[in-house]
Structure formats: structure tokens, C-alpha cells
Amino acid sequence: MHGQCKGLIHVTKWFKVYSIKKNEMKDMLVVGKLKEGKFGAFMSFMQSEEGMEERRKVADLTKTLAAVSPDQSAVMFKISVHDEAALKSFMNGSNPVSKPVWDDVMMSYEIFELTHV
Numbered sequence: 001m002h003g004q005c006k007g008l009i010h011v012t013k014w015f016k017v018y019s020i021k022k023n024e025m026k027d028m029l030v031v032g033k034l035k036e037g038k039f040g041a042f043m044s045f046m047q048s049e050e051g052m053e054e055r056r057k058v059a060d061l062t063k064t065l066a067a068v069s070p071d072q073s074a075v076m077f078k079i080s081v082h083d084e085a086a087l088k089s090f091m092n093g094s095n096p097v098s099k100p101v102w103d104d105v106m107m108s109y110e111i112f113e114l115t116h117v
Contacts, residue, residue: 024082025060025063025080025081025082026080026081026082026084026113027078027079027080027081027113027114027115027116028078028079028080028081028084028087028111028112028113028114029076029077029078029079029111029112029114030076030077030079030087030091030109030110030111030112031074031075031076031109031110031112032074032075032076032106032107032108032109033073033074033106033107033108033109034072034073034074034075034105034106034107035104035105035106035107036073038104038105038106039068039072039073039075041101041104041105042075042101042105042106045098045101045105050097051097051098051101053097054090054095054097054098055090057083057086057090058079058081058082058083058086058087058090059079059080059081059082059083059087060079060080060082063079063080064077064078064079064080065077065078066078078114087111088111091109091111
């Protein structure tokens with residue numbers, strides 16, 4: 001019985017460490033509607049060194065999952081955000097690097113907070 005109790009304590013300690021790490025990052029979903037014919041310009045920016053640098057300020061790029069609609073009019077990104085204010089700035093036009101691109105390619109966007117079930 002004593003050995004089992006130590007195991008439970010270990011698991012509890014591990015769970016607390018895991019919970020703290022999970023809270024540092026927030027899973028979010030960003031859905032963007034693109035202007036007609038602007039998917040190529042959007043992707044060029046997102047994959048450029050300048051775009052990648054701005055995205056690194058927002059989220060862990062190694063955990064990003066992306067999708068595009070068949071007609072390339074919408075994009076969706078599940079991201080692990082470490083700076084929510086930077087994400088909002090990146091998307092709303094107050095970031096000087098993304099603003100000119102967004103003015104050219106983005107029709108609208110929505111940001112969703114994700115929760116695990």
C-alpha cells in the first residue's frame with residue numbers, strides 16, 4: 001500500500017507540472033476570409049521570413065495546424081498562443097508588419113478560444 005501511495009503522489013506532482021505548462025500556452029483557432037484571388041499573396045507573407053518572425057512573437061509555430069477551403073477563400077489555423085495581445089495586434093491591423101498585407105488580402109477574421117473536453 002505504501003508503494004502505491006508514492007505512485008499517486010508522483011502522478012499528482014506530474015499532473016500539477018503539466019497543468020502549469022498547459023496554462024502558459026492557449027490553444028486558439030483563427031479563421032480568416034480572404035479577398036478573391038489573394039490566397040497566394042497571403043501564403044507568401046505567412047511563409048516569408050518577415051511573416052514567420054511576427055508569427056513567432058504570437059505562437060509556437062511547431063504546434064500550428066493549418067487548413068484552407070477548396071476554393072482558397074478561407075484559411076483556418078489552430079495555434080498555441082503565448083502572447084494573446086500580439087495575436088490581436090497581428091490580426092487587427094495595429095501590427096505595422098502585418099497591416100499592409102492584411103489590408104490587401106484579408107476580408108474578415110474570427111478568433112476562437114479552444115477548450116479541451
